[in-house]
Amino acid sequence: MSGLREKQKADRERRILQAAVTKFRADGYRAVRIEDLAEIAEVSVGTVYNYYQTKGDILIACVAMEVEEVLTAGHHIVCNPPRGVSAALLSLIISYYDHSLEYLSKEMWRTAMALAIEAPGTPNGRRYFELDQRLAAQVTDLVIALQDRGEVRRDLDARALGTLMFNNLNQMFLEFVRDDAMTLKALRDQVAAQTRPIASLIAVS
């Protein structure tokens, strides 16, 4: 039976990540020491570093977990978007925003974004950037789906449009997490106000 070690490894990694998601949210990324996570996960400090290269790495893993779920939810919307360009786009974007704080706090998002900017060449930075790319690709996919359904003008470059819209929603999300006082509802309202004029521009006349 050679599966015991594998099972123990997977279990330890899961426990560390679980401890991180919970503790980072509760106490704030800064305030949590690796020692705290090790204690909760019932491993030693050294073991945490066997599974994650740095403290920031653990945070990026939390973000990745969240974004994977966001992508899965988004996939369903892209496969079967509501009628109307504006409704379809907003449905996807708001799905992103509504999921974004399920496991992560604003502080965690800020820290993750900062890490990705500070060290773009490290595995961390690349991983965050890759998640960004996949989200941008999903927005593009939605635009293509709407073109296929004849709702968005076919003469427009779907990739350029998708990237533009993603950059915009990403920028608005940055403003959202920068301001602890801003509510999800305010974010939703703002993006809705911005999206409707764009939607009418790109919709088939």
Added chain:
Amino acid sequence: MSGLREKQKADRERRILQAAVTKFRADGYRAVRIEDLAEIAEVSVGTVYNYYQTKGDILIACVAMEVEEVLTAGHHIVCNPPRGVSAALLSLIISYYDHSLEYLSKEMWRTAMALAIEAPGTPNGRRYFELDQRLAAQVTDLVIALQDRGEVRRDLDARALGTLMFNNLNQMFLEFVRDDAMTLKALRDQVAAQTRPIASLIAVS
């Protein structure tokens, strides 16, 4: 004579900042220890912390110094912009970019941006954000100047247009500093390609 202490203080602060600009550029922000700066500036570690709250604070002070110069150079362009919407806008934007690496390295910019995102509520974060605002305002001022000269359509909202253009040039600058291999020329070319179509859209027919 009560000016001695004042003079010594100003001198110490200047020496610390000078040491930081030089050493951060030469060795990289991470690699430089407060102890190193203290030694170069001929003060103790504790004294550095009397003038700057954190290591990041020193970096933001470096950025502020650079941006003040950029704003001064930009002011001249806004007061007397070259003929033509595209030429005027590019003149300002490229002036920003060309000045940006005079004292700061890409790594310093990345780190400063990361700091500002990570801790938006701290004096540091606010200060960085305020510099951003002043740059955005200057772009808006140029748009207004071009409207006054009858080169840009007067029915357009100068503030919205200025903010949009600043966000865009800022985003492109972020991509520039994220990629150590990207040259200033590549950045210039890219922004030129983007700016020309915008310029023709907003110019008076």
Added chain:
DNA sequence: TAAAAAAGTTGAAGTCATTCATCTTTATAG
């Protein structure tokens, strides 16, 4: 000018992320 007060400097100590040589657990070979 001398003493007292105010302002500022100092560097050792504290904290926390990270590393690494040692030890323990699991898997394999005889």
Added chain:
DNA sequence: CTATAAAGATGAATGACTTCAACTTTTTTA
């Protein structure tokens, strides 16, 4: 089943930012 090898866990040690109580220098007061 025992011995060897491989994999992984451990926590004390390291290094860097930051703090703070004691010490100096400058200014004010008498």
